[in-house]
Amino acid sequence: MIQDATDRALVALLRTNARASTADLARQLGIARTTVVARLQRLERSGAIVGYTVRLGQDEERPRVMAHVGISVEPKRSRELVLRLQAIPELTQLYTVSGESDLIAVLRADSTARLDALLDEIGETDGVRKTTTSVVLAVRVDRA
Structure with missing residues (x-):
């Protein structure tokens, strides 16, 4: 479950770029990389994060x-x-x-x-x- 403002900020960053490295996320949040890893694991275990995905832009592959x-x-x-x-x-x-x-x-x-x-x-x-x-x-x- 999302527990606090840091979790919400982490999820918001992942929504913007699900491929961001944990080091990058930690730098943007101002917390340790190990803290980001632990939070991600907790969010995944609790079902708050159920997967990571790719969003396609408006191109020929995306239905119009x-x-x-x-x-x-x-x-x-x-x-x-x-x-x-x-x-x-x-x-x-x-x-x-x-x-x-x-x-x-x-x-x-x-x-x-x-x-x-x-x-x-x-x-x-x-x-x-x-x-x-x-x-x-x-x-x-x-x-x-």
């Missing part, structure tokens, strides 16, 4: 179209529907939510044509009552 899809589900069909949605490689996140929709799916597609096909596929899936889609026009803040 992102959409949030609200999905209303027929009662007692959500478990089966979630399993079917998991099989869609362009689905990057799936949330259970309150409100008009039961689920919010985040899709990343290479083109609007592919997004359209995905939306048809989701809409035609057994258990889906209704979908509502919002296409992301621009990302203003991304701290993920």
